[in-house]
Amino acid sequence: MATVSPTPLLKDELDIVIPTIRNLDFLEMWRPFFQPYHLIIVQDGDPTKTIKVPEGFDYELYNRNDINRILGPKASCISFKDSACRCFGYMVSKKKYIYTIDDDCFVAKDPSGKDINALEQHIQNLLSPSTPFFFNTLYDPYRSGADFVRGYPFSLREGVPTAVSHGLWLNIPDYDAPTQLVKPLERNTRYVDAIMTIPKGTLFPMCGMNLAFHRELIGPAMYFGLMGDGQPIGRYDDMWAGWCTKVICDHLGWGVKTGLPYIWHSKASNPFVNLKKEYKGIYWQEELIPFFQSVALPKDCTTVQKCYIEISKQVKAKLGKVDDYFNKLADAMVTWIEAWDELNPSGDISAKIPNGASK
Numbered sequence: 633m634a635t636v637s638p639t640p641l642l643k644d645e646l647d648i649v650i651p652t653i654r655n656l657d658f659l660e661m662w663r664p665f666f667q668p669y670h671l672i673i674v675q676d677g678d679p680t681k682t683i684k685v686p687e688g689f690d691y692e693l694y695n696r697n698d699i700n701r702i703l704g705p706k707a708s709c710i711s712f713k714d715s716a717c718r719c720f721g722y723m724v725s726k727k728k729y730i731y732t733i734d735d736d737c738f739v740a741k742d743p744s745g746k747d748i749n750a751l752e753q754h755i756q757n758l759l760s761p762s763t764p765f766f767f768n769t770l771y772d773p774y775r776s777g778a779d780f781v782r783g784y785p786f787s788l789r790e791g792v793p794t795a796v797s798h799g800l801w802l803n804i805p806d807y808d809a810p811t812q813l814v815k816p817l818e819r820n821t822r823y824v825d826a827i828m829t830i831p832k833g834t835l836f837p838m839c840g841m842n843l844a845f846h847r848e849l850i851g852p853a854m855y856f857g858l859m860g861d862g863q864p865i866g867r868y869d870d871m872w873a874g875w876c877t878k879v880i881c882d883h884l885g886w887g888v889k890t891g892l893p894y895i896w897h898s899k900a901s902n903p904f905v906n907l908k909k910e911y912k913g914i915y916w917q918e919e920l921i922p923f924f925q926s927v928a929l930p931k932d933c934t935t936v937q938k939c940y941i942e943i944s945k946q947v948k949a950k951l952g953k954v955d956d957y958f959n960k961l962a963d964a965m966v967t968w969i970e971a972w973d974e975l976n977p978s979g980d981i982s983a984k985i986p987n988g989a990s991k
């Protein structure tokens with residue numbers, strides 16, 4: 633009897649978004665895991681350059697000319713010459729879930745030496761509930777071989793919908809430029825076999841290198857900001873999206889998980905170039921974090937779009953005085969939502985999905 637390989641989980645409900653300025657040979661290593669899925673490739677930089685995609689992958693590719701053609705003047709909210717451009721892929725996707733990965737991230741091995749199917753683990757993370765209201769000390773209670781520990785309230789054991797699955801990296805860790813400069817040889821060799829829900833009320837530094845999310849739930853919040861060409865800051869694209877996303881997930885009662893799966897991050901970007909991109913962010917974030925910690929979303933913000941527009945208003949009111957950049961960013965946040973709604977007229981799905989029971 634021929635064994636039929638099981639249909640890959642969410643095969644027709646998930647897009648893989650890859651921002652790139654390089655060729656995509658890295659896909660060869662991911663072929664066993666990625667081939668059944670549709671890829672959305674966002675080609676950054678020179679649109680006249682041809683990006684080679686290995687044979688056998690089902691993909692759509694967008695360069696800057698395509699972004700300008702599709703969005704018209706609203707293309708101004710999509711960064712150029714920065715990996716932040718990847719959020720255009722989230723917007724044009726029609727799928728329920730997104731996985732985004734950098735083109736210098738490869739398949740890692742677990743301690744037993746087995747190749748890690750990062751996509752499959754992210755899908756499991758997204759399809760199982762989160763526990764943001766009470767911390768389970770044995771980590772993810774929904775994994776086989778684990779459960780809620782004694783003292784965990786039974787009224788909270790149903791958990792809430794998971795909006796984000798944040799994966800980690802072996803080899804080159806996602807350090808900021810100052811840390812990269814003082815520890816150029818540091819490599820992450822520590823495989824921690826854990827998945828945790830980030831507690832409600834706690835922000836975290838979201839890295840876009842190995843990230844999956846429930847697009848129909850939280851997609852409109854995954855705007856990667858104004859970075860790169862013509863902007864005073866870079867490498868805070870995913871951070872901005874993560875802070876907005878976490879505040880909105882906390883408000884709507886959804887969960888954010890971090891931990892497994894690991895990928896193998898192969899290329900350390902230049903710390904001196906990174907320092908030039910990051911330095912304003914390094915001191916601005918000392919004001920940004922208290923801002924996000926203080927964001928209060930009104931009860932009538934019942935959809936992600938409404939939450940996001942409210943945050944953009946507070947960005948303009950409270951961060952505009954930090955630097956005029958935040959006035960522009962606040963406007964770009966509104967443009968992003970307008971563009972999102974234009975390309976996704978089915979309205980805000982999140983309004984139809986029950987919010988988690990926030991205690």
Ligand SMILES: O=c1ccn([C@@H]2O[C@H](COP(=O)(O)OP(=O)(O)O[C@H]3O[C@@H](CO)[C@H](O)[C@H]3O)[C@@H](O)[C@H]2O)c(=O)[nH]1
Pocket residue numbers: 650651652653654675676677712713714715716717733734735736806839840841860866867868869870899900901
């Ligand atoms: O101008 C650019 C530069 C790069 N890309 C593509 O984006 C990813 C990441 O590029 P790279 O691996 O060179 O940079 P990292 O420093 O490792 O990136 C991580 O740091 C953050 C940057 O904001 C982010 O969390 C990670 O991406 C690759 O796929 C490049 O091809 C680009 O599109 N445009």
Ligand SMILES: [Mn+2]
Pocket residue numbers: 734736897899900901
């Ligand atoms: Mn990289």
